[in-house]
Amino acid sequence: MNELASTGKVKVGFIGLGVMGKSMARNLMKAGYDLYVYSRTKSKSEDLLQEGAIWKEGAADVARHADVTITMVEYPSDVENIFLGPSGIVAAAKPGSYLIDMTTSSPALAARIYEESRKKGLQSLDAPVSGGDIGARDGKLSIMVGGDEEAFEAVLPVFQAMGTNIVYQGAAGAGQHTKMCNQIAIAANMMGVSEALVYAERSGLNPARVLKSIETGAAGSWSLSNLAPRIIQGNYEPGFYVKHMIKDLGIALQSAEAMGLEAYGLSLAKTLYEKLAAAGEESSGTQALVKIYR
Amino acid sequence: MNELASTGKVKVGFIGLGVMGKSMARNLMKAGYDLYVYSRTKSKSEDLLQEGAIWKEGAADVARHADVTITMVEYPSDVENIFLGPSGIVAAAKPGSYLIDMTTSSPALAARIYEESRKKGLQSLDAPVSGGDIGARDGKLSIMVGGDEEAFEAVLPVFQAMGTNIVYQGAAGAGQHTKMCNQIAIAANMMGVSEALVYAERSGLNPARVLKSIETGAAGSWSLSNLAPRIIQGNYEPGFYVKHMIKDLGIALQSAEAMGLEAYGLSLAKTLYEKLAAAGEESSGTQALVKIYR
Numbered sequence: 001m002n003e004l005a006s007t008g009k010v011k012v013g014f015i016g017l018g019v020m021g022k023s024m025a026r027n028l029m030k031a032g033y034d035l036y037v038y039s040r041t042k043s044k045s046e047d048l049l050q051e052g053a054i055w056k057e058g059a060a061d062v063a064r065h066a067d068v069t070i071t072m073v074e075y076p077s078d079v080e081n082i083f084l085g086p087s088g089i090v091a092a093a094k095p096g097s098y099l100i101d102m103t104t105s106s107p108a109l110a111a112r113i114y115e116e117s118r119k120k121g122l123q124s125l126d127a128p129v130s131g132g133d134i135g136a137r138d139g140k141l142s143i144m145v146g147g148d149e150e151a152f153e154a155v156l157p158v159f160q161a162m163g164t165n166i167v168y169q170g171a172a173g174a175g176q177h178t179k180m181c182n183q184i185a186i187a188a189n190m191m192g193v194s195e196a197l198v199y200a201e202r203s204g205l206n207p208a209r210v211l212k213s214i215e216t217g218a219a220g221s222w223s224l225s226n227l228a229p230r231i232i233q234g235n236y237e238p239g240f241y242v243k244h245m246i247k248d249l250g251i252a253l254q255s256a257e258a259m260g261l262e263a264y265g266l267s268l269a270k271t272l273y274e275k276l277a278a279a280g281e282e283s284s285g286t287q288a289l290v291k292i293y294r
Numbered sequence: 295m296n297e298l299a300s301t302g303k304v305k306v307g308f309i310g311l312g313v314m315g316k317s318m319a320r321n322l323m324k325a326g327y328d329l330y331v332y333s334r335t336k337s338k339s340e341d342l343l344q345e346g347a348i349w350k351e352g353a354a355d356v357a358r359h360a361d362v363t364i365t366m367v368e369y370p371s372d373v374e375n376i377f378l379g380p381s382g383i384v385a386a387a388k389p390g391s392y393l394i395d396m397t398t399s400s401p402a403l404a405a406r407i408y409e410e411s412r413k414k415g416l417q418s419l420d421a422p423v424s425g426g427d428i429g430a431r432d433g434k435l436s437i438m439v440g441g442d443e444e445a446f447e448a449v450l451p452v453f454q455a456m457g458t459n460i461v462y463q464g465a466a467g468a469g470q471h472t473k474m475c476n477q478i479a480i481a482a483n484m485m486g487v488s489e490a491l492v493y494a495e496r497s498g499l500n501p502a503r504v505l506k507s508i509e510t511g512a513a514g515s516w517s518l519s520n521l522a523p524r525i526i527q528g529n530y531e532p533g534f535y536v537k538h539m540i541k542d543l544g545i546a547l548q549s550a551e552a553m554g555l556e557a558y559g560l561s562l563a564k565t566l567y568e569k570l571a572a573a574g575e576e577s578s579g580t581q582a583l584v585k586i587y588r
């Protein structure tokens with residue numbers, strides 16, 4: 001870990017201890033890092049504190065002490081506030097330290113944070129993930145990284161404590177752009193999976209038997225194999241929340257529009273997910289999209 | 295093969311020797327069936343005839359001689375004409391024989407053919423396939439079957455000469471309905487794959503590197519792993535023709551409408567594929583959908 005390693009034991013700060021964040025933070029402790037934590041709701045940190053994490057009163061206080069500060073929060077507005085707000089971590093961070101946003105957030109914001117960080121002599125990376133709660137727990141996330149390649153290499157061991165498929169994607173924002181590609185592919189496919197299942201129901205087929213015919217061929221997908229069975233069982237528990245999908249698709253659509261890309265499927269999927277949320281399903285799993293068609 | 299087996303060596307008729315049909319017919323001969331063939335273009339049968347297949351002058355003449363007559367043609371209008379036309383196989387078929395349409399065609403037409411066949415004491419099955427030219431060649435097709443279950447069981451050995459994932463889906467038309475589920479899932483996903491790739495290009499990412507981040511996770515699909523690399527290489531050769539996708543989506547949309555299902559993604563995909571065909575890409579592979587976005 002180059003420079004970082006030569007400074008002795010590396011201190012990692014972690015801001016945002018939701019389902020994903022807490023598992024990621026725990027894996028960092030397991031890998032031997034000193035861990036400083038802060039989360040909006042302190043109660044979420046209790047087990048981590050018992051396991052040895054150190055609580056700090058606010059994001060800025062975490063960044064003041066850490067060599068590497070990681071954020072895993074909810075919305076781009078949270079990211080903007082934590083990084084660039086009046087008590088933000090860019091202003092407070094330990095000189096020469098690394099700031100890594102792992103929230104799925106706006107590529108444009110990632111680029112702004114990178115610029116502001118650089119002015120302060122800080123390194124910033126955008127590094128959103130995929131793999132869900134199970135990937136986070138097992139340290140098997142896919143991590144998509146944007147920023148300076150040297151910074152990426154310096155903090156690679158930190159990423160390796162949380163993920164297995166860790167890919168440097170390019171300049172600041174490239175991690176977020178890659179995650180948008182991921183969400184675009186997922187959302188359009190979820191329409192197809194939903195429509196195929198409702199078509200099967202309406203035409204009197206046995207949907208589980210239909211899956212047996214189609215899931216191993218050209219229609220096959222992670223969602224068809226993993227979410228379609230949940231739909232068939234009537235299980236709409238969130239693996240990934242509808243409200244977060246709407247957030248992500250909103251970012252993707254905004255970015256696509258800025259690039260002059262008319263993303264018809266993305267746009268349609270966003271509309272349908274918004275309709276679903278308006279019907280009270282915003283905290284259901286994304287597979288609840290099927291309800292739009294019933 | 296119950297009754298069929300007791301009549302001595304089983305004669306199979308095969309009508310339609312395109313890329314798929316010829317490979318399927320060849321596998322039937324390899325499995326030991328006597329094979330009678332007819333195709334609109336006789337030259338397509340030449341190698342099969344050298345290998346031992348027997349040419350018949352017309353579909354009706356095939357059905358007159360065969361215990362099991364299989365059709366693998368292009369459009370529902372072809373299917374209708376071959377089965378129910380003035381020189382159709384329902385009128386001509388050997389009493390007690392089996393008629394199997396493996397074309398991807400209309401579920402409603404499959405039900406009509408079933409009724410007309412029954413009036414003549416014939417068994418009919420709809421049994422469309424997926425798996426493409428390679429699946430057909432290797433005898434590894436997925437075969438989705440509708441009709442009477444007894445008829446399905448009687449001809450199962452015939453299916454087993456052509457496919458590996460052979461599933462009885464229900465009454466007449468159920469095979470076609472299942473194939474529609476397959477095409478619906480594929481078409482919506484192809485929008486997602488295309489939009490994700492063009493998003494990657496426009497945002498300055500390396501699309502192949504993006505695939506490395508996203509293809510093994512929740513965005514993963516057969517199309518992302520098999521067609522996205524072709525797109526990246528600029529290869530738009532047909533694995534599956536745009537014009538055939540349009541045919542299939544048209545059937546699916548008509549069926550969906552008849553069931554009162556508003557299939558937004560399917561409808562959008564069909565519109566985009568039609569736009570693509572109008573731009574001269576009807577004989578490209580379905581992955582050419584990406585060109586709509588560029």
